[in-house]
Amino acid sequence: MGAPILAQATQIDTGDTAWMLTATALVLMMTPALGLFYAGLVRAKNALNTFMMSVSAIAIAGLMWALIGYSLAFDGTGDLIGGLNYVGLHDVTFAPRDGTTIPHLVFFAFQATFCIITVALISGAVVERMRFGPWMIFAALWSVLVYSVLAHWGFGGGWLQEGGTLDFAGGIAVEMASGFSAVAAAIVVGARKDYGRIGLLPHNSVLVLLGAGLLWFGWFGFNGGSGFGTGDPSVLAFTNTLLCPAASLFTWMMLDLIRDRKVTAVGAATAIIAGCVLITPAGGFISPGWALVLGVLGAVPVYYVIAYRPRTRVDETLDVLAAHGTAGFLGILFIGFVAQQSWNGLSDGWFYGHIGQLGDQALAALVTPLYAFGMTFLLLKAIGAVMPLRGPEPDESLGMDAIYHGEEAYPSGEGAILVSPEAGEEEPVPVAQP
Amino acid sequence: MGAPILAQATQIDTGDTAWMLTATALVLMMTPALGLFYAGLVRAKNALNTFMMSVSAIAIAGLMWALIGYSLAFDGTGDLIGGLNYVGLHDVTFAPRDGTTIPHLVFFAFQATFCIITVALISGAVVERMRFGPWMIFAALWSVLVYSVLAHWGFGGGWLQEGGTLDFAGGIAVEMASGFSAVAAAIVVGARKDYGRIGLLPHNSVLVLLGAGLLWFGWFGFNGGSGFGTGDPSVLAFTNTLLCPAASLFTWMMLDLIRDRKVTAVGAATAIIAGCVLITPAGGFISPGWALVLGVLGAVPVYYVIAYRPRTRVDETLDVLAAHGTAGFLGILFIGFVAQQSWNGLSDGWFYGHIGQLGDQALAALVTPLYAFGMTFLLLKAIGAVMPLRGPEPDESLGMDAIYHGEEAYPSGEGAILVSPEAGEEEPVPVAQP
């Protein structure tokens, strides 16, 4: 990602490798944490389905990444797309990844975790009604058609990066990509049947807070690892990942207080995510002071997007657009204003005399949403043409868990009659079928 | 936000930095983990409020620390208080923090997480009844008036440290400070209305065990990182953080068995915390063997303080005094007996011929409780003079979550009528107001 190319590319540093192993594990952990965060935000009857949309992304996006996605994103510096040299992990070995001091295998694994969580993020837009089968197919295709492409553009050596756009840890391929894809997904899949008619409340906000806490924890690896070592960019991004979310959390609590004298817990959890997203693209490029400012100011638009969205007919259920799309957009632009070469060693922003940087940032902030929204829209339309994206209405009343997973999150056991395993092999009775 | 001093990369060790980045992330994670631990220990209707007291500390104490607290604690070696050179993160850059091999930014971030969790710890004394507004104000002021001062005394170069008191990872500023402040807070805020009248039970002990597990996990960064690298002190403290809590957990289970032949889960969770606290001050100073002894012996007084406290009229709800104040006190003193220069390279304790060390430890064990209790008492009295610290009794029946956060942790959805967003802007109805 945005880290400057280092000399002596052939030497592996044990300290850098140690940190990157940790960072990779942290980011992998973020996907179950996201599943938990999302699961807490939906109704109990859909908790497992929501969690499983994230969990399944680990398998599906993970495998697609290893087989083809990584190569398309990170092989060579083609303008629009990478090469095929790394297909099936070919040539991904112990030797250092060019421009880093860590083994190529570690670089690959670190990048894999990014692809995985980005796919998982989108699920927030379609929970509580999308069928699980189409979701899995969508996840597989999206990870290549959208993620790999944008990852190549943003930090795989593609045209945006070459053109000078700065994106430290994924404002383009992760945050804006998931956020604007989420809107397209919500539109194509459509709203839940009771959306806007009755209150559809989070069934467990304690899990939401825990999930947010674990996500923040993981984000230190996400941003702090995007310098691919322990050098200045990583250190700066790491520290900013503490400061910016703290600031956005503070702002959010104040906005809540102003609205109706109540500081909401779900809001606080959202603010933490928003703060982490805001600093994701900018982490290694702006000073700690500006990171605080970004947290304080950036939380405001996100807050109002979240407050406004439910008044629309777009049931973008868990507000991926607000928390990731909007915040990622703001973070990318903010770099253009306040980047400091004295901190990042690369480039200044407008406030420090280099207005061109703002142009480079604006370009990415314009192109990415268009590509993500468009491709996702077409992709889901295509899948929808082959198979229904959602089930019949009564299924929604019963809940996704029972219908698509044959489970309940919290079974009481009463009324559940054990079927002799042999009988277990029988066809399930009609109502139970997806 | 000026340019940083040029980084003297030669002084920075990538391995030490790698570990300190990890340690910092681990300690930041401890605060949500603490929120979870505390939330499980209260009734369901107060779960979010309890969790939010910890979460809000991240924002409030975190910002206060960056703006002023860090400078007061760690700038220079004034006897009573540090300087103002680091105010607003001025001069906190990539250059190594003096006396360490890690960037100053990382040192700052690591210390920030300590300030944050210390503030959060105190909330255990006032959960289930204190109003959220005064809590936030208290958190902001306490983090500077008490934490920064004691941090300076204990390991910022202040008079206790200069005088020879040994405190590896915060027996003074973190454990004793929070524990004795908790008593003052419980006294000033007063007991819950049903305290001593009906049983007020933890609503989810599974979360309590999970929280304790995550706290232990984080504590490896807390103690293991307090050597600011991967050197002998860190390694010793890290290993002792495995041994001492294991020993105190064992003792606690035995004491439970003796009491009434039952090993309680909440007790086990408490024992883990107690063990981590016991070793916090001593981690890098005593041998692994003595760490085991500390765990075995130290758990006993803590156990009986917890058993006795509810018989008093002081509703120090989640026993911060016992788990942190008492255990921290014991840990600080224990150093005076069994510190070994052969292990810590610094000083021996009484058993190894240097009785003076015990004096230095006793001094800290005497002064810290007095300062923490006194300042907290005055601070809360002052805040209480300006605004009520708690709401009317019926609010307590309804629960803090509904009153101060406008949420429930586990809403069923039935009986919750969706208000058209416009209407959402209306004033909430009377009963709902804080």
Added chain:
Amino acid sequence: MGAPILAQATQIDTGDTAWMLTATALVLMMTPALGLFYAGLVRAKNALNTFMMSVSAIAIAGLMWALIGYSLAFDGTGDLIGGLNYVGLHDVTFAPRDGTTIPHLVFFAFQATFCIITVALISGAVVERMRFGPWMIFAALWSVLVYSVLAHWGFGGGWLQEGGTLDFAGGIAVEMASGFSAVAAAIVVGARKDYGRIGLLPHNSVLVLLGAGLLWFGWFGFNGGSGFGTGDPSVLAFTNTLLCPAASLFTWMMLDLIRDRKVTAVGAATAIIAGCVLITPAGGFISPGWALVLGVLGAVPVYYVIAYRPRTRVDETLDVLAAHGTAGFLGILFIGFVAQQSWNGLSDGWFYGHIGQLGDQALAALVTPLYAFGMTFLLLKAIGAVMPLRGPEPDESLGMDAIYHGEEAYPSGEGAILVSPEAGEEEPVPVAQP
């Protein structure tokens, strides 16, 4: 607690040490995560007891390891058992562990976490009915009589390792040992009274998914740390720990779909564990490509063992045999086929011309189950001869939490009358006794 041998700091690598500290903390965290995973899989009335079986293992196995187990496993290269030089942590100091670049203390701590979780794993076979007292005694004895012995054989310099058997991170001492011991334990302790009569369902599958996610997170330390640094073996094992579970998760979801068009969440959680176990022995020895194959193929037998087991009379409740025994067995054998010297620098498997390796692996896969099953069977029979392993039937209806821990996981508070602390000292009433 004498003075340590002088540290030969020159041989210690800060990067390797940094990673091993992280890895150790990660593996310690796995035991509470396992407790959570297991607790979610049982009924609510046994959730705390199940969790506590894992938590208690930290104290019991942890202390046994420090006092005697570590020495028996890792002191010297005796064929069958190690020496006593390290008893009570004697000679375990800052000096590097022979053959590594990390302090001996860290090596000890890392190994301790392995012993702990292995003991905890077995509890899955006997949850919901075994008395807690005998469990604690079993844990203490098993950790020495079975774990230490097999750890010595497998990677402590014992006859299997010397004979050429490859086991990277514990296919022998951890996975097969716990899996086959679990069967013996289930047989000796016997089935739950309602087993096979009514459905005994997981009470909280969200916790199961979270537990699995945290376990995977920890497993990066478990496998990635088993190279004792940041070198090629660690890097390979780390990356394979991402790929193999992703592949097995994918396979499992497909098998579920084939069975009855439903992808179960509990199944997905199980698949993650199975994938981590499959790669545990093989992690540092096989190529990433083969790791994917192992994940895809290895999941199949595990899937069918889990589907078949409940049709037997053996109430091996949480299927430790399937997830750990079977998967560990397959992983150990797989090495014999596809190990590649070009990746592991040590030895080739059959497919690469060295069929002898398969023999060495088969030997371990034969001997370990026999020893683990036999010793566990005898051990529990012996304990059972001294004290009853389970309580009277009505206790099982009431639940282990109330009987052996005097707590409920989710108390409502209604109907719980506060007893004046004095009265609290009274003998509990009959029904409440273990």
Added chain:
Amino acid sequence: MKLVIGIVRPERANDVLEALYRAEVRGISMSRVQGHGGELDRVETYRGSTVKVEVTDKVRFEIGVSDDFVQPTVDAICDGARTGEVGDGKIFVVPVERVVRIRTGETDEAAVTPVGS
């Protein structure tokens, strides 16, 4: 005085509440129940064990009303709860001999007249 017990679909519970509100029925208690009726069973699998689940979630209303309020209450529940699909639920009307308002000790009619009306 009668006690009207209505068992309805969870997702209709709020509609029932609103219907009752319009019918000026003020005092209501509700709780979650699990129901078995004409609905089809479903099969669930947890690892190796397969179970047939014969119950579905429902919400139970319990409403004490004076006799002339029985019909409006029953109608309100039906209005709010009916979907026409199997599983809509049942209403039972049970005689009540006495009603007491705990706060005041008032009994019968008085006890079910909401405060302020």
Added chain:
Amino acid sequence: MKLVIGIVRPERANDVLEALYRAEVRGISMSRVQGHGGELDRVETYRGSTVKVEVTDKVRFEIGVSDDFVQPTVDAICDGARTGEVGDGKIFVVPVERVVRIRTGETDEAAVTPVGS
């Protein structure tokens, strides 16, 4: 028409369901309750505070039946729920004045006759 209310042990709930099934009782609602009866109390301790727990978990069945189904229903519950130990529970039979099937508006006998029969 009667409403049969049965309070039984949780672990017997499925046996009761099966017994009711055999007795051809089709419409059933059940819920978790906590009961206090002849069972012995237990003592629980949470950190420093000790409580005496006077209740145990039970499952409450609520079944609306036509008069001639009362006896079979009561018998079925007893069959399924009886262990002979203190704590087996109680059955209450309450008169019902009216039953309505929400889906169709049918009342009384018709309302409790399951679909298709």
Added chain:
Amino acid sequence: MKLVIGIVRPERANDVLEALYRAEVRGISMSRVQGHGGELDRVETYRGSTVKVEVTDKVRFEIGVSDDFVQPTVDAICDGARTGEVGDGKIFVVPVERVVRIRTGETDEAAVTPVGS
């Protein structure tokens, strides 16, 4: 024989239990319910959606007693549950035609006489 149904505040549930104990009422079943009555609504906000919550948590007692125990039982509930604030709850007394003690099959009076007394 009567069934006394009492709906009270959760925080008073234990006081009610003790009052019933003193009144020598031994058999009791209780459960959580959500109640709507004269209490004021509250507003809750979850991200962008605001809801008006019209129910508050209550505890429902269900007590089968012989006729001459009705008055003591009602009094006990009132004693334990009354705070004088709106929201204290209601008591309903419903006729019971039959009571069965599952363990023994005893019916009516005998069935509600606690073991040992």
